[in-house]
Amino acid sequence: MHALNGNELGPQRAKTSSGYAECMLTKWLKDHKPRAAAMKDQPAFYRNLEQAMDISRADPSFHGFHVAKPRWDDSVLDFTSSDFLSFSRSGRIREVFFEELGRHENFRLSASGSRVQYGNYDYLIQVEQEIADFHGAEAAYIxxxxxxxxxxxxxxxxxxxxxxxxxxxxxxxxxxxxxxxxxxxxxxxxxxxxxxxxxxxxxxxxxxxxxxxxxxxxxxxxxxxxxxxxxxxxxxxxxxxxxxxxxxxxxxxxxxxxxxxxxxxxxxxxxxxxxxxxxxxxxxxxxxxxxxxxxxxx
Ligand SMILES: Cc1ncc(COP(=O)(O)O)c(C=O)c1O
The missing domain is CATH 3.40.640.10 (Type I PLP-dependent aspartate aminotransferase-like (Major domain))
Structure with a gap:
């Protein structure tokens, strides 16, 4: 596997898998350093948050958002995500989303409220019925x-x-x-x-x-x-x-x-x-x- 996406690693941008691995390791080590001890004069709100995070930082299996953020790029096979059928990475979902949007000129992207308060639409009710029919269920709720x-x-x-x-x-x-x-x-x-x-x-x-x-x-x-x-x-x-x-x-x-x-x-x-x-x-x-x-x- 090569050509990994190092775009999100800033100046340390990696072009090869070994460069990528190095960047990840550097970042991982940085992300795992405890921080609370150096925050004695900071407000308790932030200090206590860091203290709680330090417990995770001490755990080698910890993957914080920053560590987990860089992703494989689309030139490698994806055996790790939940996009099992690659509908998302293939762009197919994006395509059908825009096709569907085009068929419903008045479709609003805002919920405008909760379902019990102005946020209920015929379109939603129809889609829920289609889902229920597809699954042989009495009713569905999104x-x-x-x-x-x-x-x-x-x-x-x-x-x-x-x-x-x-x-x-x-x-x-x-x-x-x-x-x-x-x-x-x-x-x-x-x-x-x-x-x-x-x-x-x-x-x-x-x-x-x-x-x-x-x-x-x-x-x-x-x-x-x-x-x-x-x-x-x-x-x-x-x-x-x-x-x-x-x-x-x-x-x-x-x-x-x-x-x-x-x-x-x-x-x-x-x-x-x-x-x-x-x-x-x-x-x-x-x-x-x-x-x-x-x-x-x-
Ligand atoms: C078994 C199981 N249930 C529920 C969820 C939550 O689903 P979602 O990511 O749509 O919130 C997940 C997500 O990973 C899951 O694996």
Whole structure:
């Protein structure tokens, strides 16, 4: 690999891979020097921020924005980003964006307000319907990012008295949602392990009559393709466990399809579609930021 993009390294601009590596190393070392100690006379606001950053700087695996910023240029193969199908780097998304904009003269790029307050448009409603039809779902909702779609849904859906049961490898966005959630119980099960899910669900059922009687709900959070290891959820097995233990249907799934959308199943519609489990999933979260080469969640 060569011809790396050193444009963002300023005067140290690199033209070759070894030059690039040298620049990166110099920058990395600079970025990892602790700073708080030299800021005794600075306002506590900035000093405390640097102190918190120093903890990360001491960690060799730390990649701050400045370290991570330079990117490969387009002359090398991309095996690292989420632009799995190269829709973004090929310019195809840009092209279809302008084609679509051209077809809708009155389309406004401003939200003009939140969806509940002047920010709702027929166009958005139509697109959401198209998305729902594509995925064989009842309805769809577009969010600003996949992170927000996950965090917002996990935060909003479970009610007091309910439980969230999650695979212990779910994405940070699900964890953020759980921090905001009013759910009374949050329990993890071992990654991709149907027996562990069974144990956790059985313990909830055994210890709270509201779950056994079907009056409180359990939201089970999983991912189609796990973002860290790339392994696939044994969804059929997990669904069987939930249905067997909760035949009244009060244990339902939310599945994050970030890394399956566009790459798994017919038309890239994701794992749920491939397995024909649409009716078994209460909520599916798809991202526009991965294979679709754009941004947003739905
Ligand atoms: C599994 C998973 N869920 C959610 C997200 C967040 O998606 P977005 O980048 O669209 O906010 C990511 C992003 O990396 C992800 O890998």
């Amino acid at each position: 969010a600003h990012s996949g992170f927000m779609a996950n965090a917002g849904t996990v935060a909003a859906v479970p009610l007091p008295g309910d439980a969230i049961v999650y695979d212990d490898a779910v994405h940070a966005s699900t964890h953020e949602g759980m921090k905001l959630s009013l759910a009374s119980h949050q329990l993890s099960f071992r990654h991709n392990d149907a027996d562990s899910l069974r144990e956790v669900l059985s313990s909830l059922k055994g210890s709270h009559t509201a779950f056994a009687s079907g009056s409180s709900s359990i939201l089970i959070a999983v991912e189609s393709v796990y973002s860290m290891d790339g392994d696939i959820c044994p969804l059929n097995e997990l669904v069987q466990v939930a249905k067997e233990l909760f035949p009244l249907g009060n244990a339902q799934f939310i599945i994050d399809e970030a890394h399956s959308g566009g790459v798994i199943g017919p038309r890239g519609a994701g794992l749920v579609n491939m397995l024909g489990l649409e009716k078994e999933m209460a909520i599916r979260i798809h991202m526009c930021s991965k294979a679709l080469g754009s941004t947003g969640g739905k």
